[in-house]
Amino acid sequence: MTNIVSVFAEKCNDYQPNSVQNAVDSLISHMGGVESLVPKNAKVFVKVNLVREMSPEKCGTTHPEVVVALCKKLLTVTPFVTVGDSCAGLYNKATLSSVYSKCAMTEVEQRTSATLNREFGTGVADVDGVVLKQCEFTSAFLDADVVVNVTKLKTHSFTGYTGAVKNLFGLIPGLVKVEMHSRFPELPDFCNLLVDICEFARPKIVLNVIDAVWGMDGNGPTNGNPKFIGQILASANPYALDAVAVSLFGDPLDMPVLQTAVRRGLLCEDLSDVSFDFEQWKQSRLKDFSVPATDRLDFFGDQPAWINRLAKKYMVKRVYPDKTCRGCGKCATHCPAKAITVVKGRAKVDQKKCIHCYCCQELCPFNAVRFRTSPIYKIARRLSGKRDKKKTPSA
Ligand code: SF4
Ligand code: SF4
Structure with missing residues (x-):
């Protein structure tokens, strides 16, 4: 029998404390x-999305006001509430202190008795997933009794969209995430990895929330455009929550992570297991929401291996640092394929080594990493009837 899961949405027009708390x-x-x-006196880990040092106005990270409102609620049943993330880069005090401050997450400590995570221990756990058998996780997650997963509605250059399921990748410490990109460079494997992590974490997750007051379209997760949406969404089920969030701007089954969830029997293809008024929701549908093309190369379903090889070679979008690159080397340090070198103050990508994880685009503090989409890719997508929903970004 199919389990029906509920998703809830509340209008919220701004980040004023009262609006968000209500x-x-x-x-x-x-x-x-x-x-x-949440059980009384439970140790709660609030997993936010702090991808890198960004001010909340950029709309790439969970807004502190949403976290403050949630913490105030959680603190009515337990004094043990810790907020944190493993962002891009090293998982240590120096990196996270700077990220907490730039993302204004420090407000959570100033305005509530919740604490920001400053213990950077890790532990290994058996995942027994489809592609991931064992993995290192942050102790903040492993030691918690329950988890509240609080993310942002935004696009993602690799997976198309990042929401509740993708946010859980940040339960893995810093550079282990880079290693995961190397181990699972192909999009279908990477999506299975995300679902494995989600399934492993789910028994602890009591609540998933998406901050969609302002989200991000275009070149997410860090270099897209702020987009007003005016909603906060919540559910106990991260797949159902993502399906509802994506249906604000597109077809949930166009998103590779949700396709994987459907294939693995975690979400019904027709969303009949999601209790939500999708008809009413259509009125909130976003216009001109630009979604980046993902590297889905399965143009013709179960296509022959030679088509896969050609597609991989000629059709994936390529990254190139443009002239605004300042040569800081951050992308080179974190590139899982060691494909970037900084020469004469400018990053250069060895396209033969690149595994198209797009971490460099995500990490670049100067938005200097651009994409080049192959014309053959666009033609193949059109022929296969899966044309990307790429539109002109809104002003
Ligand atoms: S592309 Fe960005 S991260 Fe890489 S060296 Fe240039 S400025 Fe730094
Ligand atoms: S160059 Fe960029 S996209 Fe390519 S492997 Fe390195 S970080 Fe990933």
């Missing part, structure tokens, strides 16, 4: 109240 309170009450979600 929306969060209402969502939690729809879900049965905080006492029913």
Whole structure:
């Protein structure tokens, strides 16, 4: 029998404390109240999305106001609330202190008695997933009794969209994530990895929230355009939540992670297991929301291996640092394929080594990494009837 899961959405027009607190309170009450979600005195880890040092106005990270509102609710049942993430780069005090400060997450400590995670221990756990058998995770996650997963609605150059499921990749410490990109360079494997991590974490996750007051379209997850959406969404189920979030701007089944969830029987293809008023939701549908083309190369379904090889060689989008590159070397340090060198103050990519993970685009603090999409790719997508929903970014 199919389990029906509920998703809830509340309008929220701005990040004023009252607006956000009212929306969060209402969502939690729809879900049965905080006492029913979190055991008394439980150790709660609030997993936010702090991809890198970015101010909240850039709309690439979870807004602190949403985290403050959630923490205030959680603190009514337990004093043990820790907020954190393993962002891009090293998982240590220096990196996270700077990220907490730039992302204004420090407000959480100033305005509530929740604490920001400053313990950077890790542990290895058996995942027993489809592609991931064992993995190193942050102790902040492993030691928690329950997890609240709080992310941002935004696009992603590799996976198309990043929401509740993708946010859990940040349960893995810093450079281990880079290693994962090397081990799983192909999009289908990487999506299976994300679903493996999500399935491993799910028994602890009591609540998933998407901050979609302002989101990001275009070249997400860090270099896209802020986009007003005016919603906060919540569910106990991360796949259902992502399906509802994606349906604000497109077809959930166009997103590789959700396709993987469907293939693995974690979400019904027709979304009949999601209790949500999709008809009513159509009125909130976003216009001119630009979604980056993903490297889905399965143009013709189960195509022959030689088509896959050619597609991989000639059709994936390529990265190139443009003239705004300042030669800081951050991309080169974190490139999992060691494909970047900085020569005469400018990064250069060895396209033969590049595995198209797009971490350099995500990490570049100066938005200097551009994409070049192959014309053959565009033609193949058109022929296969899966034309990307690429549109002109809104102003
Ligand atoms: S592309 Fe960006 S991260 Fe890489 S060296 Fe240039 S400025 Fe730094
Ligand atoms: S050059 Fe960029 S896209 Fe290519 S492997 Fe390195 S980080 Fe990933």
